[in-house]
Amino acid sequence: xxxxxxxxxSWHGYAMSSSHSSDRARQVLAAIxxxxxxxxxxxxxxxxxxxFNPAAERLFGYSEREVIGQNVKMLMPAPYRHEHxxxxxxxxxTGEARIIGIGREVQGLRRDGTxxxxxLSVGEMAVDGERQYTGILHDLSARVTLESRLRASxxxxxxIIESAVDAIIVIDARGIVEAFNPGAERLFGYRxxxxxxxxxxALMPSPYREEHxxxxxxxxxTGDAKIIGIGREVAGRRADGSxxxxxLSVGEMLLGGERKFTGILHDLSxxxxMEAQLREQAAxxxxxxxxxxxxxxxxxxLAGIRGAVQVIGGRLAKxxxxxxxxxxxxxxxxxxxxxIQDLLVFARPPQPKPAxxxxxxxxxxxxxxxxxxxxxxGVRIDVVGSAPPLAADAExxxxxxxxxxxxxxxxxxxxxxxxxxxxxANGSCRVAVADAGPGISPEIREKIFTPFFTTKSRGxxxxxxxxxxxxxxxxxxxxxxxxxxxxTTVTVQLPLATAxxxxxxxxSI
Amino acid sequence: xxxxxxxxLVVEDEALIRWSIAETLGQEGHxxxxxxxxxxxVRALEDADGDIDVxxxxxxxxxxxxxxxxxxxxxxxxxxxxxxxxxxxxxxxxEGALALGAYRVVGKPFDMHGLGSLVAAAHDARGR
Numbered sequence: 001x002x003x004x005x006x007x008x009x010s011w012h013g014y015a016m017s018s019s020h021s022s023d024r025a026r027q028v029l030a031a032i033x034x035x036x037x038x039x040x041x042x043x044x045x046x047x048x049x050x051x052f053n054p055a056a057e058r059l060f061g062y063s064e065r066e067v068i069g070q071n072v073k074m075l076m077p078a079p080y081r082h083e084h085x086x087x088x089x090x091x092x093x094t095g096e097a098r099i100i101g102i103g104r105e106v107q108g109l110r111r112d113g114t115x116x117x118x119x120l121s122v123g124e125m126a127v128d129g130e131r132q133y134t135g136i137l138h139d140l141s142a143r144v145t146l147e148s149r150l151r152a153s154x155x156x157x158x159x160i161i162e163s164a165v166d167a168i169i170v171i172d173a174r175g176i177v178e179a180f181n182p183g184a185e186r187l188f189g190y191r192x193x194x195x196x197x198x199x200x201x202a203l204m205p206s207p208y209r210e211e212h213x214x215x216x217x218x219x220x221x222t223g224d225a226k227i228i229g230i231g232r233e234v235a236g237r238r239a240d241g242s243x244x245x246x247x248l249s250v251g252e253m254l255l256g257g258e259r260k261f262t263g264i265l266h267d268l269s270x271x272x273x274m275e276a277q278l279r280e281q282a283a284x285x286x287x288x289x290x291x292x293x294x295x296x297x298x299x300x301x302l303a304g305i306r307g308a309v310q311v312i313g314g315r316l317a318k319x320x321x322x323x324x325x326x327x328x329x330x331x332x333x334x335x336x337x338x339x340i341q342d343l344l345v346f347a348r349p350p351q352p353k354p355a356x357x358x359x360x361x362x363x364x365x366x367x368x369x370x371x372x373x374x375x376x377x378g379v380r381i382d383v384v385g386s387a388p389p390l391a392a393d394a395e396x397x398x399x400x401x402x403x404x405x406x407x408x409x410x411x412x413x414x415x416x417x418x419x420x421x422x423x424x425a426n427g428s429c430r431v432a433v434a435d436a437g438p439g440i441s442p443e444i445r446e447k448i449f450t451p452f453f454t455t456k457s458r459g460x461x462x463x464x465x466x467x468x469x470x471x472x473x474x475x476x477x478x479x480x481x482x483x484x485x486x487x488t489t490v491t492v493q494l495p496l497a498t499a500x501x502x503x504x505x506x507x508s509i
Numbered sequence: 510x511x512x513x514x515x516x517x518l519v520v521e522d523e524a525l526i527r528w529s530i531a532e533t534l535g536q537e538g539h540x541x542x543x544x545x546x547x548x549x550x551v552r553a554l555e556d557a558d559g560d561i562d563v564x565x566x567x568x569x570x571x572x573x574x575x576x577x578x579x580x581x582x583x584x585x586x587x588x589x590x591x592x593x594x595x596x597x598x599x600x601x602x603x604e605g606a607l608a609l610g611a612y613r614v615v616g617k618p619f620d621m622h623g624l625g626s627l628v629a630a631a632h633d634a635r636g637r
Binding site: 292295296299300301302303304305306307308310311314333337344348351353 | 618
């Protein structure tokens with residue numbers, strides 16, 4: 001509001017009673033001045049305050065009387081306070097206006113010392129040849145508070161989205177990616193800049209990749225939602241082409257009149273892996289229960305058959321053909337029993353009883369035991385190296401090493417040399433059993449720890465799974481390598497006994 | 510190895526095992542009594558005239574599936590040697606049986622040829 005000089009005069013009748021203005025106009029102007037919501041402050045060319053309306057009193061907390069004749073800079077915080085006289089001086093000399101005739105956001109200083117934002121517009125006038133300036137001041141405290149709240153809120157949302165563990169992806173109605181948060185970058189292995197602007201189908205495997213545009217357009221035309229508003233498990237495709245399971249929930253929003261879709265994606269890889277492990281565990285528990293039944297229902301009658309056949313066979317003439325047949329029957333029964341015994345050892349949850357075990361003598365003893373097995377008579381087994389004692393169950397470890405050595409011997413068709421190396425690596429005892437057999441193809445190596453998988457014509461397929469189960473019950477690991485030089489090396493790693501852990505290193509599974 | 514003629518109780522529900530044991534030990538000159546469940550075993554132990562030198566005891570019977578029967582045998586006939594037989598012997602069962610005073614726990618099936626010497630050894634161990 002620009003106040004014409006003549007009218008301004010009439011406000012201040014006390015200072016400059018004018019015979020040119022009517023009483024009526026004076027009253028109107030005085031009422032405007034007093035009732036204005038915005039502050040009105042009039043200063044002279046030196047910056048001294050000439051008028052200060054009630055709104056300005058409310059704004060600054062000063063009464064009119066306290067400020068009239070004072071320099072207006074008292075209403076400004078540093079550094080403007082110290083610069084204001086200079087501004088006025090410069091304007092007078094150069095005519096270069098910073099605020100006059102323009103208006104801008106500035107800061108005000110209240111009587112109580114608090115600083116607040118305000119919009120100031122200044123008009124210039126000449127009264128009796130003297131320059132005066134009229135400032136209209138609009139309080140911005142409320143607007144600035146709202147803006148800073150909005151800014152804080154936006155920052156909060158931004159940091160939530162940036163820091164989210166889950167991936168957040170925004171697409172438009174055509175499926176073009178508009179936002180791709182750091183969680184999404186981690187999940188898919190793409191940089192935001194690589195994927196924004198591309199079709200989101202790039203993150204999907206076939207056939208969804210080809211069908212996604214169709215899903216979207218169908219949804220937009222029919223409203224028939226398959227995922228939007230629902231969420232489900234889908235497959236994702238990383239930048240390197242690998243696939244992984246994820247849970248996808250999609251929300252729809254209207255942004256500036258445009259439909260957008262926000263997808264929140266949660267990686268399920270570890271959960272799916274864990275589920276597989278749990279399934280395997282559950283299968284082992286069932287197998288254990290089954291084995292207990294088989295033990296009684298098969299081994300008991302088998303014992304009866306074996307005993308009775310042996311008694312009857314004992315009554316036959318020693319050199320008779322029948323006596324030889326009885327011998328064959330007994331050996332078949334023993335083979336059957338050994339198979340069931342293998343199954344029991346595998347299926348029964350291993351409960352290691354840890355005690356200090358010296359691996360080197362244990363292995364030498366195992367090798368000696370196998371020396372009496374005619375199937376291994378053509379095999380030479382060398383044991384080299386040593387390691388500090390383990391906290392382990394010697395009986396269970398013997399089963400492991402017998403299984404590994406017998407496997408190696410079979411792989412070499414009972415002829416050749418097996419090297420057993422004992423050592424320490426990464427705080428673990430490392431036992432490597434290396435044979436000079438034909439090696440194992442990668443496809444077979446993948447399945448080699450699967451129960452009942454066998455390549456032998458007469459194997460149970462339980463030797464390596466049992467070894468693995470027993471080693472894992474000792475918190476150890478087992479893996480198989482086929483070095484380029486040929487043969488197969490099975491490496492077992494078992495935690496070494498430490499003073500702290502020797503009592504607790506083992507627990508049943 | 511004093512008395513080669515022993516009085517032996519076989520407690521076993523599988524008839525073929527019972528028969529095989531009775532035949533094998535009978536041929537070696539021992540007297541074999543038979544029981545096919547826990548109840549008849551207890552009756553035999555309570556009623557038998559004279560000593561029972563060795564009890565061959567199945568772990569799992571129609572009316573018994575724990576070490577309670579072994580404890581009962583030990584209480585009724587403290588001087589009898591006991592050999593446990595089991596088709597599914599866990600280490601816990603074996604330890605428990607030995608702690609209760611069983612001479613040995615053998616896994617089924619077992620070879621009949623060694624049975625005579627096993628029974629004699631069990632009896633000798635108790636005699637000491």
